[in-house]
Amino acid sequence: MSCLKGFVKMGGENFGFLIWVSSITFLLCLCHGYVPVDNYLINCGSPNNVTVTGRVFISDNLASNLLATPSGILAASNHNSVSDIYQTARIFTGTSKYSFSVARGRHWLRLHFSPFHHQTFQMESAKFSVSSQTHVFLSDFTVKPRVVTKEYYLNVATDHLELTFTPSGNSFAFVNALEVVSVPDTLISGDPPFAGSHGTFQGLSSQALETVHRVNMGGPRVTPDSDTLSRTWETDSEFLVEKNLVKNVSKIPSVDYVTGYATEETAPKSVYGTCNEMNSGANPSSRFNVTWEFEVETGFQYFLRFHFCDVVSKSLNQLFFDLYVDSMMVVRDLDLSTYVNKLAAAYTMDYVTVSPKQSEIIRVSIGPSRLQGVYPNAILNGLEIMKMNNSKGQLSKGTFLTSGSTKKNNVGVIIGATVGSLLALVLLGGFFLIFKKRRRVNHSKTWTPLSTKGAASGSSGTTVASITSNSSYRIPLAAVKEATNSFDENRSIGVGGFGRVYKGVLQDGTQVAVKRGNPKSQQGFAEFKTEIEMLSQFRHRHLVSLIGYCDESKEMILVYEYMKNGTLKSHLYGSGLPSLTWKQRLEICIGSARGLHYLHTGDSKSVIHRDVKSANILLDENLMAKVADFGLSKTGPEIDQTHVSTAVKGSFGYLDPEYFRRQQLTEKSDVYSFGVVMFEVLCARPVIDPTLPREMVNLAEWAMKWQKKGQLEHVIDQSLRGKIVPDSLRKFGETGEKCLADYGVDRPSMGDVLWNLEYALQLQEAGVDCDQEDDNSTNMIGELPLRFNDYNSRGDTSVNVGVVAREGRFGEGEEESCVDDLSGVSMSKVFSQLVKSEGR
Incomplete structure (x- = not known):
């Protein structure tokens, strides 16, 4: 009875009642056919449950464990003119969260709003944002005095979904009801x-979609x-633009x-069984189009799903028509029977608008085919238009900021899309690139503009041209020079294997990190192309965002x-920055x-980073971590495969020994590298230091020695001595040890690693709280003296011809690192990694 999941977790004294309510809901689910794994229906700010259209909305007082503090203010309406879920609301004066335990996969998120008169709060003046861990749904949102339902379709890649309500400035937030409901992944x-x-x-699976219009053509409201x-x-x-041009059919x-095509979950029969048909009458020479106009928000791409079902023809191959979007021919001479080979069979066609909309209208038209001897007719049964999140993970163009009276929340500060001047520069750059003549030169010998390599295959099987055709990512060179003051050396903030990194400021004030490729670098077009391919496909709050190229x-x-605070590595050793706390x-x-x-699970195909290291983990102004540098990333194995066979690439000291031996890449290779990073974080020293005694040269090997002895406290960073709760260290060490297993099959998934790390943090916080209450510090780990040197300026090393250092840093105060000659160092079997000409 998976439909019960959303309710039985609430527990408490009302458990028996909730089971009864859940049973009713489960029976309703059975009647509908589809049984959602998660089915959270929350009546916000009310002490009572209510039933709406056969569904029971549970009071969030009964489900109080879903609410993070502050829990908010309960408000009730004195009017009975609206549905019960709009009679009450929960008002938030500070940043607050609802947290739902969910199964990973696709979900509906529905937010219900209806402002009413309150003695203290003028709810129609509320201004706030709503976000999850990965997307911003609403920014600077205000609600007019009417019922508003916002519906979103998103993929949840973790076992919990957090919804954060953030008041704008000195305002407040509110919500009347919430729905978090599973939907079929297909x-x-x-x-x-x-x-x-x-x-x-490419990358639809990682998109969050907002329902803008869902329309039943020729039929009643469903x-x-x-x-x-x-x-x-x-x-x-x-x-409809001209209502007299159509007639309704039911x-x-x-x-x-038909099996393999649309299902009842795609759309109900009441949608497929009705349509609007061209009102051609008996005139075989009718030549007109039926057009619908839909208002949309500019600056976003849109997903369009057309629902067809031929309920007008008498036989197969009788109906032929054309389909248009914004005056562009989408399908010519569409014959539905060629797809399903059956009359009255439900069928869908999906499309995405080519680029972000510059107009506030999407026009959809159907019209007669130009084929000879075909009666002029056309139909459309239903249409869904969904807004797709932009490159910053936003579904709203407002500015997403935390409340001025609260601390910045953990979702982070996501800057709203700044279309104005930057968009003008992008369009100018696109115009320039289209008409500029370029020489075609072999990219293996010289650096060549990406736009001249449109036939080059991408790692995911697509072409570079198809991936980079979205002009919103291409930035003119003039704009880049202006942002960096013509690559002023005073703005240089780091040097890596790809080239130098500069701090820049775009015309709209956005601070950026500009990585300029060095033509003499051994990294070149392949890494450049891969970086764009990967980062243009997904967005996540813990992945560094690509602004453009x-x-x-x-x-x-x-x-x-x-990223204001630079690399994780710079905060661990070698830069003189203050030590990080264990938390x-x-x-x-x-x-x-x-x-x-997210990389491993958040897309239709997994992505393996292949260069996980502390220098590729960047920190923003709040020390929130983001993974960077996707130049070596690789699309994961197909469903029927266990690995990807590829040349060994990665960074010395972090490289998975099994991947090195067998040249077979899996997600578990990233897990191994992350395990090395974990011990680097704990010990605050380079992963390879040839100046140390032989048994201490390799950090992972040395830390594993003490971990297996159960004495990991011997190797922790001196600044953490006496500050780590024993249980937290034990869980952390066990997790790191599992990550460094010799064989990938024995290593945990990144999801399991994440769970264990969150548990280690809970243990630390619980232990600290207990320690403060007892005023006793004897429970803390780390009183033993350290057994390694003080590290001032040691850098990590990377595998390449002659062993080349590579640091993908975007923070301030970073210097080019030198690499010691490791030829004379004797390494253990795990880290006897040969220098490969293909590697890094």
Whole structure:
């Protein structure tokens, strides 16, 4: 009875009642056919449960464990003119969270708002943001005095979903009701083609979608109780440009769901069984299009799902018509029977708009085919239009800021999309790149602009041209030079294997890190291309965001979000920065693990980072960790494969020994590298130091020696002595040890690593609280003296021809590191890593 999951976790004195309510809900789910694994229906700010369209919304007082402090203010309306869930609301004067334990996969998130008069709060003046761990749904949001439902479709890649309500400035936030409900993972999947253009959209599975319009053509309004996924389908009359050009058709009983195509979860029969048909009459020469116009927000791409079911034809191959989006031909001479080979069979077609919308209108048209001897007719049964998150993970263009009266929350500060001047520069750059003539030169010998390599294959099987065709990522060289003061050396903040990194400021004031490729570097086009391919496909709060790239005049430049606090490595040793606390280190490890876990599980195919190290973990102004540098990243194995066979690449000291021996790459290779980072965080020393005694040269090997003895306290950072709760250290050490298992099959997944790290943090916080109450510090770990040197400026090393150092740093105060000659160092069997010409 998986449908009970959303309720039985609430527990407490009302458990018996909740079981009864859950049983009723479960029976309703059975009647609908689809049984959601998670089914949280929350009536906010009310002491009572309410039933709406056959579904029971549970009081969030009964589910108080879902609310993080501050719990908010309960408000009730004096009016009875609205549905029961809108009679009450929970008001937040500071940043607050709802946290849901969920199964990983696709979910509906529905937010219900309806401001009413309150003696203290004018709810229609509320201004706030709503976000999850990975996306921003609403920014600077205000609600007019009416019922508003915001519906989102998202993939949850962890075992919990956090919804954070953040008041803007001195305002407040509120919500009347919440829904977090599982949906079939196959509901929206694949790589849909672009509407009216060549190519397909990559990475749909990592997108969050907001329902903007869901329309039943030619039929009545469909309410949630008539839809297995509790959706609402509006009538199309208000969107039709010329209502007299169509006639309504209704043949609901004739609808057939053919195996392998649309299902009842795709859309109900009441949608497929009705349609709007061209009102051609008896005129065989009718030549007009039926058009619908839908208002949308500019600056976003949109996912469009067309629902078709031929309930008008008498025989197969009788109906032919054309489909248009924004005056662009999407399908010519569409014959539905060629897809399903059956009349009245439900079928869908998915498309994505080519680029972010510059117009506030999406126009959809159907019209007669130009084929000879075909009667002029066309139909459309239903349409869904969903907004796709932008490159910053946002579904709203407002500025997402924390409340001025509270601390910055852990979701981080996500800057709103600044379309204005930057968009103008992007368009100018796109125009320039289209018409500029370029020489075609072999990229293995010289640096060549990416736009001249449109035929080069990407690692995911697509072409570079198809991936980088979105002009919103391309930034003109002139804009980059202006941002960096023509690459002023005073703005240089680091040097890596790819080239020098500069701090820049775009015209809209956004601070960025500009990585300029060095033509003499052994890293080149492949890494540049991979970085763009990877970062343009996904967005996550724990992955460094790609702002854009430039490939003009033989330049290869990557522009990232600026990370004020630089690399994790610089905060551990060699820079003189203040030491991090154990809690800060655990939170950094947790953030990094979340980013890697998303890479491994958050897309239709996993992505293996292949260069996990402390120098590639960056920290923002709040010390929130983000994984960076995807130049070596590789798409993971297919479903029927166990690994990817590839040349060995990675950084010396972090490299998975099994990957090195067998040249077979898996996600567990990242897990091994992360295990090394964990001990680097604990010990605050380089992973390889040839100046030390032989048994101490390799950090992971040395730390594992003491971990297996149960004496890990011998190797911890001196600044942490007496400050680590024993249970926290034990859990941390056990997790690191499992990550460093010789064979990948014995290592945990990044999801398991993340869970253990969060548990280690809980143990630390619980232990500290107990210690403060008892005023007793004897429970803390680390009183033994350290057994290694003080590290001032040692850098990590990387495998490459002659062993080349590579530091992908974007922070301030970083210097180019030197690499000692390791040829005379005797290493253990695990770290006897040969120098490969293909490696790094």
